[in-house]
Amino acid sequence: MVDAHQTFVIVGGGLAGAKAAETLRAEGFTGRVILICDERDHPYERPPLSKGFLLGKEERDSVFVHEPAWYAQAQIELHLGQPAVRLDPEGRTVRLGDGTLIAYDKLLLATGAEPRRLDIPGTGLAGVHHLRRLAHAERLRGVLASLGRDNGHLVIAGAGWIGLEVAAAARSYGAEVTVVEAAPTPLHGILGPELGGLFTDLHREHGVRFHFGARFTEIVGEGGMVLAVRTDDGEEHPAHDVLAAIGAAPRTALAEQAGLDLADPETGGGVAVDAALRTSDPYIYAAGDVAAADHPLLDTRLRVEHWANALNGGPAAARAMLGQDISYDRIPYFFSDQYDVGMEYSGYAPPGSYAQVVCRGDVAKREFIAFWLAADGRLLAGMNVNVWDVAESIQQLIRSGAPLEPGALADPQVPLAALLP
Known part of the structure; x- marks a missing residue:
């Protein structure tokens, strides 16, 4: 039975928003949970859109985060096809496109990102x-x-x-x-x-x-x-x-209109949040593609546009909204499948941040692991290509912050776990 003592509103019907709603209920929240989606489809995952679904290998129904009936069963109030058009932090209300005004105690922005547009003649053509x-x-x-x-x-x-x-x-x-x-x-x-x-x-x-x-x-x-x-x-x-x-641009219009702090566009933009995914307003949080978070492990503000960040960031924000002590320090992770090549990338190694790249395995056969090392030997990122069950070890090495010997990294006979301090 829903107890209307508190109302938590989630703006954004992607993976981050849906997993946040799920987590609120799993953690025992009995107040109202309102999920606002500007699309008419139920919340879905995006990786299949450029992978299995696009290839015709997966059916349409396979992309959805939950079965449609789940939302009613979990007593999630779902507003489909209704964009949020105005956020009032002072009055703690959000207005929908049809004029509906919803009051909230806490709110999560999970508005995601949108494709960057070509600013050239001819973009209005049908193809x-x-x-x-x-x-x-x-x-x-x-x-x-x-x-x-x-x-x-x-x-x-x-x-x-x-x-x-x-x-x-x-x-x-x-x-x-x-x-x-x-x-x-x-x-x-x-x-x-x-x-x-x-x-x-x-x-x-x-x-x-x-x-x-x-x-x-x-x-x-x-x-x-x-x-x-x-x-x-x-x-x-x-x-x-x-x-x-x-590329994609974070959907920050609602946050900007509400006067929330934004991250520098030169470094990726997004809604600025702390390690607990709180915005500059203590009652508003942000997660997923739109959130630019202070990363406690990487010691930088980082906006990550990938599936794993939505999968884990939405639940982290939900727990923070419930008052739990959250420090969101997940290692950035993404994956890709192209033809017969599958890869996973863990970490963060932007241009200019690393001193060398070390490879273990057979690069020519596309069966290898690449490691991006800082000048002091710390592992910044790793990518495994057609080599599996190593992403967790790579992430542990990144977390350790320990200097690594390039020769040992390159040697397939040295287990990655043996390099941990």
């Missing part, structure tokens, strides 16, 4: 796509199947994780694919020049064309349909469809 929502993935899955049947051509702006995963999916359908990327390699800002080339070779082996060192300047069309893409070095690429995969 220009983004990938963030389930509706985007449903549409794109049909487009890729059609391109494959008709030998059509997809041109992708951006060689990040989304761009590469969609390129792999498109090739699996038989579509022609060109990827345009401003950097000299894919994933340059994440993997650096040392390992970005690995993904160049992988995709080229599967027929993907790359055009590095260039940006879109115009999408050319006729009759509302895409014909080609032009780049700033004078090239023109024939295209039937275009995907903009140039």
Whole structure:
């Protein structure tokens, strides 16, 4: 039985919001829990949108966090298709798009992120796509199947994780694919020049064309349909469809309107929160893609846009809302599957932060672990490629902060656990 002594509101119907609602009930909260979703679909997970679901290997129902009936059973008041349009911290109310005013005792912002848009002529053409929502993935899955049947051509702006995963999916359908990327390699800002080339070779082996060192300047069309893409070095690429995969921006409009502190856009932006995921207002928390948290282990403010952060951050915020002593120090983690290559990345090693990259295993066969080391020998990040059951050991090594011997890291005969202090 719900006791209306307190009302906790969650704004955002993604994984972070749904897991926060689940955690509130699991931890024994008996007040009202209101989950506000601007999409009409029940909360779902996003990784399948560029992986299994896009490839046609997973059904639509598989992406949802909970069965639809679960929300009523857990006495979660679900508002689908209703954006929150105004947040009043002083009055502790949130207004929905239909004018409904909801009062709260505590509130969680889990508004996520949205695709960055191409600011060039031609983006209004029918064949220009983004990938963030389930509706985007449903549409794109049909487009890729059609391109494959008709030998059509997809041109992708951006060689990040989304761009590469969609390129792999498109090739699996038989579509022609060109990827345009401003950097000299894919994933340059994440993997650096040392390992970005690995993904160049992988995709080229599967027929993907790359055009590095260039940006879109115009999408050319006729009759509302895409014909080609032009780049700033004078090239023109024939295209039937275009995907903009140039990153995501945190959805901070509600927080900004409410006067909450925001993180510096130059370092990723987002809603600034402390280690307990509290914003500058003591009654408002933030989690998932929108939250830029003070990371107690990495000693930096960090915004992470990946599945694991939503999975773990939502519950951490829920516990903090309940008054538990929370210090959210999860090691950033993400994974990707492209063709026959699966990988997991743990840690944080932005350009300029590491002194060397050490590899263990066979890089040529794409069965190896890469380690990013600081100048003092500390492990900053590790990536296992087609090597499994090592992510936990990598994260333990990062947590230890101990200096590591590169030779021992590179030696497959030395168990990772043996390197722990």
